[in-house]
Amino acid sequence: MTPTTARARSRLDPEPVPRRDFLGIASLVSFVAAMLFATIGMLRLPKAAVLGSPAKKFRVTLPDALAEGEAFVPPGRSVAVFRDREGLYAISLVCTHLGCIVKPGPSGFDCPCHGSQFAADGSVVRGPAPKALPWHAVTVRGRECVVDEGAVVPAGTKVSA
C-alpha cells in the first residue's frame, strides 16, 4: 500500500482499514461465523437424543401375605406397591427434595438425607421436600400387576383387580 497522506503518521496511531484488506477481513469474518455455528451445533452433543435408562415399566407379583397398607418394594426399584381393600397403588420412593430414597414406615415415609417426612399418601409432613411423593400408574393383569414409573397419576388412584 502506498502512503498517500501528507502528514506522517506516528507508529502509535491506530491504522485505518485499507480497502485492499477488505477481502481478507471478509474471509476472516466468514471463517469465524462458520466455526461459531459449527461449535453451537456441536454443543448438542452432550444431550443425547435417546437416554439409555432402564425400562420404566415393570411387572411385579405381590406376596399373598402382604398386609393392608404395608409397603412392598420390588428389588432394584424405587417404588413402593401397596394393597388395601380399595385396590392396588404405587407411590414413588424418590424424595422430591434431592432424590434420596425414602424409607417406608408404618405412618408414612422418612427421608434419610435431609429429614423430609411424608404421610402415608405421600403428602409432605415436614422437612425441605417441596412436593408430595408422586403416585405411579398401576394396571392389574391377573395375579400380576404392571407399574409404570414414567406415568404419574393423581394421588388416591387405586386400581382393583
Next chain:
Amino acid sequence: MSTSAPRKRPLRAFLSDLVRSPRRIRDAAWRVGLPTSDRARSTFVFGNVFLHLHSVRTHRWSLRWSTTWGLGLAATAAFLVVLASGVLLMFYYKPYPDVAYDSIKDIHFIVPTGRFIRNIHRWSANVMVVAVLAHMARVFYTAAYRRPREFNWLVGMALLVVTLGLSFTGYLLPWDQLAYWAITIGANIAQSPRELTDAFGITPWFDPGGLQRELLLGSDIVGEEALIRFYVLHVMILPLALGALMAVHFWRIRKDGGMTRPWDADQRLGPGHDVYPVFTEAPQKTYQLAAIVRGTSPAVGRGPEHTVPSMPHLFYAELGVLMLTVFACLALSMAWDAPLKELANPAVPENPAKAPWYFLGLQELVAYSAFMGGVGIPAIVLLGLGLIPFLDREEAGTGVWFGGPGGGRLALASLGFGLGAVLAVEAFAIRFGWLREWFPDVPQLAITAVNPGTLLAAVYGAYSLWVVKRYGWARAGATALFTCFLSGFVVLTVIGTYFRGPNWTFYWSPADWPGH
C-alpha cells in the same frame, strides 16, 4: 561449496567436537554457566521460561511473610502434588460402575504404593481447597483486589470455582456409597431451579433445572454415563481450565505491578543491608520498551532500590513454602487413609449422606430449600465477591491488613456479629423447626424466599449497609460483609460436619446417633 578452508585433520576435529558436545549442549540450554553475581543471576532468571514467571527483582515488601503468608503458592504447590499423584492413579483407575470401585480397591490394597498415592491425592486436594480459600481471604483483607487488580480477582474467583469443581468431580469416581449419594444430591441441586418453575407451573415449557441435570448425568439416572462425564471433567476439562486460568492469574500478577504494597512501603521498611542503588551505579541503563508501553514507566525517577534479586531471595522463600506444603500433604496422607465405603447401592441411601466438607455449609442450607441453598445463595455470594473490587474504588489502606487498626477492630466486631447471627438463626431453626413444621400447607415459594439462608444473607447485608453508613468507608462495608459470610460459612460447615446425624437430625455428638 564452503567458503572456509578444509580442515587439516578432519577425524581429529570430529572427535574433539564429539567430546565437547555434552558441554556445548549444556551451554546451549543455559547460555550462562553457574551464576555467581547478581547480574549473572538476573540473566539466568530472564533467560529461563519457568524462572521468568517471576520478575528479575522482587520488592522487599513482597518477601515479608505477612504480605502473603505464601498462600497462593501453597495452593499451587498442592495442585502440583495433586497433578502428579492423579496422573499415577490414572494408570489403574477404570471409569465404569462397579469396575471403578474394584479398581480403587486394587489401588488401595494391591498396587505397590497405591494406597499412599491415593491418600496424598485426596489430602493435597483438601490442602488445595483450604489454601485457595485462605488465599482469597488474605487478598481480601489486604485490599489487594483493588485497581488495577480487579480482573485478577475475578480470575481468582474462577480458579476457586474450578478448584471446587475438581474436588467434587473427584468425589464421585470411587463409586462407593459416599460418592453415589453425593452425586445424586449434587445432580438434584443442579435440577433445583424446578423448585421455582414448578411453583409457577411452567416446568413443561421452561425447565433449565432438568436440562442441567441431564447435561451433568448424560441420562436420567446416576449411572455409567454420569461416571464417564465426571471422569472427563475431572481428568481433562477442569485441569485444562485450571491450567489456563493459572497462567493468566500468574501473568497478571506481574502485569498488575507485583504484590500489593502500601504506598509508603519503602519508608516502612527502612534501609536494608542487602539493597544497593542499582540505577545510580549504572545510569546509562534505558528502558527499551518505553516506546510502546502505556503510561509512565515503572520506575523512572526512582531507582528500584527496595528490590532485591529474585534469585535467590524469592526462590528460597518459594522453596520454603513448597517444602512446607509437601510436608503437610505427606504427613496427612501417612496419618489418615482416604475413605472408601461400600459399593454404591442405588436402593439404600447413605445415612447421613454428606457432601465433601466444604459443601456441608451449603448442604445445611439445602436442608431448608434446595434451590436457595444450592443455587441461590452461592450465586449471591459469587456475585457479591465479584462486585467487591468494582464497588470499593478507594485507595487508602491498600496493601495493609484490614486497612489499619480501625479495620482490625471492625473485622473482629463483624466476626462477633456474623457468628452471633448464624448461631442464633441455626439454634432457632434446630429448636423450633421452620415454616413447613408450623404450617404444613405453606407454599414452597414462601420457604424458598424465607429460609435460614436468605434470612442470614439479608441480616448480613443490612449490617454491612449500616457499617458503610456509620464509617463512610466502602472498604468497611466490604470487610463487614466478607467477615460475616466467612463466619457463616465456617459455622454452617462445622454444624453440617459434626452435628448432623441420620435423617439430618441435630446431635451433639456422633455417639448419640441411633444404631442402624
